[in-house]
């Protein structure tokens with residue numbers, strides 16, 4: 001591998017252009033515009049090319065992409081952009097087949113970029129944006145299709161696998177198995193595949209066109225996607241096991257946690273999932289051109305501070321509301337990606353900290369008109385996740401709100417966990433062994449279904465690992481038969 | 482995929498019957514479960530009860546109410562395809578021998594469930610009593626769509642007494658209770674009547690299982706739109722129901738939550754009617 005000799009230290013990162021606030025809050029189009037080839041090369045040149053064995057960025061990436069490896073291709077073939085991108089994509093695809101998505105949604109600051117050595121002297125390398133650039137350029141210039149052609153399964157008919165759920169875990173598992181020569185059918189409950197990528201993450205963060213392309217990639221590999229099939233209702237795991245050699249469960253953590261406090265049934269109190277599904281999946285922001293309605297007032301309070309909360313807040317803002325995020329902990333405890341928090345603040349979302357909702361107050365029409373909060377106080381003591389513990393102060397504040405969105409977390413969907421003999425942990429996640437096999441032989445699982453709320457890249461990592469385990473399982477089973 | 486409409490006909494001036502090819506649902510459906518369909522790419526996800534699931538087809542009773550139900554009525558004909566249909570959703574009711582089983586209904590979804598439930602209950606050896614309430618003579622369904630063939634006793638009521646008894650199913654239920662003829666009662670239809678039924682049977686301790694219709698999006702437990710208070714617990718009507726023990730349901734909230742999108746629904750309906758008028762359809 002051609003490593004450059006003596007890179008000179010450029011401390012400042014090459015910024016990616018973003019659409020101006022005034023313009024972007026009026027629509028649902030993407031906020032960050034990404035690098036051009038020239039800008040990408042400039043940013044790539046800053047990378048110190050740490051040796052792969054030591055590179056801290058690789059260690060931080062859950063699927064261990066050879067980051068200096070793909071970055072170096074951009075510099076090495078700088079005179080031939082198509083070649084540069086193709087070679088970079090080849091490196092990325094070894095470990096991650098959905099870089100257009102992860103480049104956009106990974107919490108890079110906690111993963112690959114967290115330990116980048118450049119951080120000691122200046123800005124870390126913008127790995128996420130580079131990854132996104134490679135994927136976007138490849139998609140737009142037909143490079144992806146060329147590479148896909150090279151990857152066509154050498155053989156098929158090695159066995160049949162059913163994948164339950166078309167989120168990142170299921171899609172990755174299906175893609176990997178198809179590449180290994182298996183016939184794969186995905187069973188998806190909704191009318192569109194993609195999981196959270198389709199119904200949760202808004203267009204302005206992840207254009208649906210990108211997801212559509214990724215799905216086409218799978219179809220090209222021969223994967224069949226059956227929408228409108230709820231496993232556990234339309235067909236059971238037992239029935240799938242009769243027809244397939246193995247099953248992978250990637251049903252995610254799609255059930256919203258709600259606050260069981262007075263007023264929870266009032267109108268215009270939404271779970272973030274309901275709010276975002278109406279908007280993203282059903283396009284309620286184009287009501288009545290689209291048939292699904294949404295009712296949003298002028299003053300919206302979003303409860304929570306994760307990615308879901310930011311997405312809901314910024315969506316409400318785009319529907320013309322004033323939005324406040326109320327969080328029971330402090331600013332530094334927010335779990336959303338830094339870029340989302342920054343964008344939300346730029347766009348005018350207000351933040352209130354140390355407020356815990358205790359009651360929703362309704363008007364005479366049964367709609368919410370205010371939220372009563374208790375003020376919380378942080379303690380020095382920290383919980384397992386390293387966050388400061390909080391206690392109530394006995395002091396209450398009431399904030400007016402004509403719409404409330406609850407984004408306090410998600411848990412695994414119970415339709416699948418009611419499968420007989422499928423063991424679950426107390427929090428509803430599926431029990432799996434080190435090969436991601438569940439308590440039912442031949443049934444594997446990964447992603448949010450086993451982790452609770454996690455990330456896209458971890459779900460993909462599981463999908464990939466499970467594909468290998470499924471392959472071994474089927475081969476062993478056939479050898480013994 | 483092809484969810485083809487195979488039959489469609491009027492049941493009354495306000496309700497109609499539609500049958501759709503959906504073998505994936507028909508093979509698994511059990512009484513108590515419902516489906517969710519989408520008419521076209523811009524359509525809403527709409528939950529519907531099932532009247533019959535046979536030969537790979539799903540039969541539904543639909544009321545002409547708002548944009549979606551009107552559009553299906555006016556623009557979709559036999560041979561056309563629905564964009565999507567998913568199911569069966571929700572939990573099946575427990576079909577077993579109870580003794581005397583009553584099903585009471587006073588609106589479109591209830592009439593579908595009435596037939597479907599009693600058919601299964603009769604097969605399980607129960608004595609089945611069906612009560613079907615309609616507003617007036619015009620609105621009574623044709624004989625072949627009533628629950629008569631699956632009921633050992635069948636009552637029709639109309640508000641004006643023009644067909645069957647004068648009154649409502651609540652009146653008939655009261656009589657049946659007095660005659661000690663009810664071991665368990667199921668009901669579906671107007672939410673207001675279901676709330677009253679719960680109060681009627683409560684003092685007698687008669688098990689009362691009713692549909693709790695709530696506005697739904699996904700129908701799989703993913704959004705919480707359909708949440709209800711059940712005892713002290715939050716339940717999702719689509720996943721944990723839609724049939725619940727009516728004595729444990731907080732009916733006041735259920736009734737209120739059905740009106741969450743009234744203004745938007747009205748707007749969509751007006752706009753659509755305008756479109757139909759412009760096209761000369763109505």
Ligand SMILES: Cc1cc2nc3c(=O)[nH]c(=O)nc-3n(C[C@H](O)[C@H](O)[C@H](O)COP(=O)(O)OP(=O)(O)OC[C@H]3O[C@@H](n4cnc5c(N)ncnc54)[C@H](O)[C@@H]3O)c2cc1C
Pocket residue numbers: 104105106107164165166167168169170187188189190193194195196197200201229230231232250251252253254276307308309311337413415416446447448449453454455456457459
């Ligand atoms: C609003 C929001 C924003 C987020 N933002 C980020 C982010 O910026 N970065 C990040 O890394 N992570 C983010 N996450 C988390 C991330 O999306 C998840 O960790 C990831 O999608 C999990 O993938 P999965 O494949 O396990 O499940 P999911 O994406 O949840 O997909 C599960 C799929 O299974 C289907 N399904 C469920 N039950 C059944 C059944 N019984 N039968 C058939 N199909 C079924 C569902 O319909 C769904 O399509 C966000 C999550 C949300 C909700």
Ligand SMILES: Cc1cc2nc3c(=O)[nH]c(=O)nc-3n(C[C@H](O)[C@H](O)[C@H](O)COP(=O)(O)OP(=O)(O)OC[C@H]3O[C@@H](n4cnc5c(N)ncnc54)[C@H](O)[C@@H]3O)c2cc1C
Pocket residue numbers: 515526527528529530531541542543544545546547548549550551589590591593693694695696697698723739740743746747750
């Ligand atoms: C479990 C269940 C079973 C049902 N079975 C039947 C049936 O067999 N026949 C039938 O005609 N109707 C049935 N419904 C109601 C049906 O879903 C609504 O009437 C339909 O969505 C109306 O759509 P619309 O666009 O025509 O009217 P709209 O103008 O959109 O709505 C009219 C009224 O229908 C209700 N409604 C609207 N949207 C929804 C929604 N997404 N989910 C639930 N209710 C909604 C509201 O109370 C609303 O005020 C059922 C509902 C549920 C939850």
Ligand code: SF4
Pocket residue numbers: 060061062063064065067096102103106108111112113127128131457
């Ligand atoms: S997959 Fe995510 S963590 Fe890994 S390199 Fe890409 S952006 Fe970073």
Ligand code: SF4
Pocket residue numbers: 046047048049050055056057058067068115116117118125127
């Ligand atoms: S740690 Fe930073 S500088 Fe080193 S290889 Fe990774 S991205 Fe480049």
Ligand code: FES
Pocket residue numbers: 696697698699700701702703704705706707708717718719720
């Ligand atoms: S309709 Fe979404 S949870 Fe029931």
